[in-house]
Amino acid sequence: MMFLKYMSSAFLMGLMPAVAIAQCGGSFSAFKAELKADAVAQGIAPATADAFLSDVRQDNAVLRADRAQGVFQRPFIDFSRRLISQNRIDIGRAKARQYKSVFDRVERKYGVDRNVLLAFWAFETDYGAFQGDFNTANALVTLAHDCRRPELFRPQAIAAIELYSKGGFDPQRTTGAWAGEIGMVQMLPQDILTNGVDGDGDGAVRLKSSVPDALMSGGKMLQHLGWRSGEPWLQEVRIPPKMDWSLSGLNTTKTPSEWQAQGVRARQGQLANLPASLILPQGHKGPAFLAYPNFNVYFDWNQSFTYVLTAAYFATLLNGAQVYDAGAPDVGLGSDQMKALQHKLQSRGYDVGKIDGILGAGTRGAVQAEQKRLGLPSDAWPTQALLDQL
Secondary structure (H helix, E strand, O other), X not given: OOOOOOOOOOOHHHHOOOOOOOOOOOOHHHHHXXXXXXXXXXXXXXXXXXXXXXXXXXXHHHHHHHOOOHXXXXXXXXXXXXXXXXXXXXXXXXXXXXXXXXHHHHHHHHOOOHHHHHHHHHHHHOOOOOOOOEEHHHHHHHHHXXXXXXXXXXXXXXXXXXXXXXXOOOXXXXXXXXXXXXXXXXXXXXXXXXXXXXXXXXXXXXOOOOHHHHHXXXXXXXXXXXXXXXXXXXXXXXXXXXXXXXXXXXXXXXXXXXXXXXXXXXXXXXXXXXXXXXXXXXXXXXXXEEEOHHHHHHHHOOOOHHHHHHHHHHHHHHOOOOOOOOOOOOOOOOHHHHHHHHHHHHHOOOOOOOOXXXXXXXXXXXXXXXXXXXXXXXXXXXXXXXXXXX
């Protein structure tokens, strides 16, 4: 099945032109008129904006999809096993052989490892097989009108109008994911305008039907986001039975020699000579990884920690890494328990974001701080013992 993103990527705010965000909600027809005014103010012809918006309709199925993303409540081990199958591995390796020349070009021009792109291609659309059937114009304008995240989607709706003005978008026929992403690697309109590449030389950027276009565009986007050529992104490690677990997490970075002094060892090969963070997705009794600078680029593609870690791990698996050692992590919290924990953390002054039962970055940081205060292993993995003490 097609894998949909948790939320629009953080890099949208960096790539999008400044847009005056009008009042969300209210009359949908009045909102479309405001959207047209913004598009015209950015240089789009009034007739073009009218032609794009004339048949756009509010799509309640998009809103339902936006609010029903329970898959992200799964812990890393369950989530990764759900997404990664031997069939997906086999198809990925076959695609690597089939499109070797395209991946060679991506690596030469943009410095992005082919396995990284293969992982995104697999998770976003099952290698192009399921690209979504939501009308993209309707999806983007619906989400821009909705008051949950208008600052993310309104500029994307205007970018779609610009893409239409350049002949790269059909408001009646262009389809994709519920959140407005288009094509085999699921790119938003602003991404296509900035990083779209005609990889097959036919004079057009066709991300839905051309594998070279999709892969070259994805590679350019990752380079644009700061991907560092020739560097690793993730490596599984072994950790000692006891260490200062508060050193784990993406906010702490150490050199290889400093990690080695803590007892951290590579499970395969040697630690890279790069600063790295220790990731314990299910605490100190579960899998352990070192995340290198390229790992942070993943969060500009998708903001879900579980998705990012799974995509990064899958890329290492395609690159020859062993299946990770799952260990025996402590039992985590269910959705209702996690929400209760988030409420307790919020009441103590922590910014955990939305109370959604998802172990995001804010919740992880708060958990780790409270574990340290209470004398528990401060590995950012919430357990019933922590909830009871709070």
